Amino acid sequence: MTQNPPDLRPDLARARVTDAPRPGQPTIGMVSLGCPKALVDSERILTRLRAEGYAISADYAGAEAVIVNTCGFLDSAKAESLDAIGEALTENGRVIVTGCLGAEPDYIREHHPKILAVTGPQQYEQVLDAVHLAVPPAPDPFIDLLPARGVSLTPRHYSYLKISEGCNHKCKFCIIPDMRGKLASRPAHAVLREAEKLVEAGVRELLVISQDTSAYGLDRRYDLNPWKGGEVRSHITDLARELGQLGAWVRMHYVYPYPHVRDLIPLMADPASGVLPYLDIPFQHSHPDVLRRMARPAAGSKTLEEIAAWRAICPDITLRSTFIVGYPGETEAEFQHLLDWLDEAQLDRVGCFQYENVAGARSNALPDHVAPEVKQDRWDRFMAKAQAISAAKLEAKVGRTLEVIVDDIDADGVATCRTWADAPEIDGNLFIDEDTTGLSVGDIVKVAVDEASEYDLWGTLRR
Numbered sequence: 001m002t003q004n005p006p007d008l009r010p011d012l013a014r015a016r017v018t019d020a021p022r023p024g025q026p027t028i029g030m031v032s033l034g035c036p037k038a039l040v041d042s043e044r045i046l047t048r049l050r051a052e053g054y055a056i057s058a059d060y061a062g063a064e065a066v067i068v069n070t071c072g073f074l075d076s077a078k079a080e081s082l083d084a085i086g087e088a089l090t091e092n093g094r095v096i097v098t099g100c101l102g103a104e105p106d107y108i109r110e111h112h113p114k115i116l117a118v119t120g121p122q123q124y125e126q127v128l129d130a131v132h133l134a135v136p137p138a139p140d141p142f143i144d145l146l147p148a149r150g151v152s153l154t155p156r157h158y159s160y161l162k163i164s165e166g167c168n169h170k171c172k173f174c175i176i177p178d179m180r181g182k183l184a185s186r187p188a189h190a191v192l193r194e195a196e197k198l199v200e201a202g203v204r205e206l207l208v209i210s211q212d213t214s215a216y217g218l219d220r221r222y223d224l225n226p227w228k229g230g231e232v233r234s235h236i237t238d239l240a241r242e243l244g245q246l247g248a249w250v251r252m253h254y255v256y257p258y259p260h261v262r263d264l265i266p267l268m269a270d271p272a273s274g275v276l277p278y279l280d281i282p283f284q285h286s287h288p289d290v291l292r293r294m295a296r297p298a299a300g301s302k303t304l305e306e307i308a309a310w311r312a313i314c315p316d317i318t319l320r321s322t323f324i325v326g327y328p329g330e331t332e333a334e335f336q337h338l339l340d341w342l343d344e345a346q347l348d349r350v351g352c353f354q355y356e357n358v359a360g361a362r363s364n365a366l367p368d369h370v371a372p373e374v375k376q377d378r379w380d381r382f383m384a385k386a387q388a389i390s391a392a393k394l395e396a397k398v399g400r401t402l403e404v405i406v407d408d409i410d411a412d413g414v415a416t417c418r419t420w421a422d423a424p425e426i427d428g429n430l431f432i433d434e435d436t437t438g439l440s441v442g443d444i445v446k447v448a449v450d451e452a453s454e455y456d457l458w459g460t461l462r463r
């Protein structure tokens with residue numbers, strides 16, 4: 001099995017949260033593995049537990065039981081999840097497993113028979129039941145008031161906003177539809193209400209996530225929902241428009257290149273809309289035969305023409321994507337097609353995975369698997385090209401003044417920020433080394449860009 005480099009794997013967003021308990025307060029630990037979508041699930045579980053009077057422990061020793069929210073997307077992620085469960089068992093001994101790998105309880109119990117309970121993805125009630133059994137609640141209505149924005153694993157100034165769960169597609173390399181089921185969209189007013197609360201609680205950036213963001217509302221037949229005295233459709237264009245009115249940056253992730261995505265671009269071109277000119281769009285490959293073998297949605301679309309059309313409407317749009325190299329049967333000519341496509345597409349940010357078999361995926365049975373050294377060679381060549389494009393794109397920003405959001409300020413006063421072109425955790429940063437007095441985390445400020453590297457920028461605060 002080939003391991004992708006840790007910084008390029010979606011399953012490594014690992015986070016722990018802290019919350020000092022009062023004496024006698026029931027206390028739970030949480031280890032959250034997996035992608036931002038899993039992180040949102042962890043946040044929901046913790047929000048409920050916190051609302052019920054539980055404290056959240058920062059370490060194993062302080063917890064009466066530990067929830068491990070697992071990832072089961074790649075075999076390497078499964079192995080990591082099993083390791084995390086093993087570690088929690090050794091360090092604490094009382095472990096409840098949930099998340100994607102929870103869809104395979106026998107597999108988990110085979111490796112770790114001593115776990116207290118296993119629940120699958122999105123089975124919030126079952127996780128809570130398991131926690132209640134393991135560590136009974138002891139609520140104190142005068143103390144355990146739910147914070148306005150719930151408990152969050154992400155910094156206070158940005159938050160993920162999950163708009164739907166599941167997926168109607170059947171990409172051959174992916175087992176998410178088996179684990180998470182078919183597309184189930186949240187009603188638009190429920191999403192908007194959550195977003196509004198987040199913004200009221202200080203969130204400055206909303207990161208819209210789902211398995212297939214552009215399909216949002218399809219399962220609800222784009223129904224109308226009451227909102228602010230009028231109605232809003234459960235459709236991605238309408239949802240984005242309304243989210244943009246809340247006063248925070250709105251960033252769209254996991255958008256597929258369906259034709260109606262074009263309707264989002266005028267919003268992105270209008271700075272007053274609040275919707276950032278940023279599209280995270282997982283192309284995975286360029287060659288139509290590879291895309292067909294992957295059974296990708298929109299495999300037949302002319303993506304270069306689409307990209308040109310988006311840029312004609314919104315020249316400043318930032319495009320991020322992910323790709324798989326070494327998919328079964330990928331020929332040198334097909335890979336070269338991808339390199340040439342990338343040359344032409346000039347994407348701003350890309351991630352690249354070497355194909356891995358995943359237990360249960362239909363692609364495992366495809367003929368002509370690519371040798372590990374060939375995959376590595378293609379990955380190196382792809383990343384070299386992507387890096388060169390990224391460096392040139394960032395160099396072109398030197399001399400411009402850009403809006404940035406402040407993520408962190410260290411003890412030396414160096415501010416780590418992101419421009420609107422950079423999503424947290426997956427894209428680059430802009431650093432301000434000097435003259436940051438008065439700056440706070442979450443501020444959105446203007447910065448003159450002085451320097452660029454392959455992935456990051458440096459700049460001076462505009463006062």
Ligand code: SF4
Pocket residue numbers: 167168169170171174175176177211212297
């Ligand atoms: S679109 Fe394909 S890769 Fe994405 S979740 Fe659905 S099946 Fe998986």
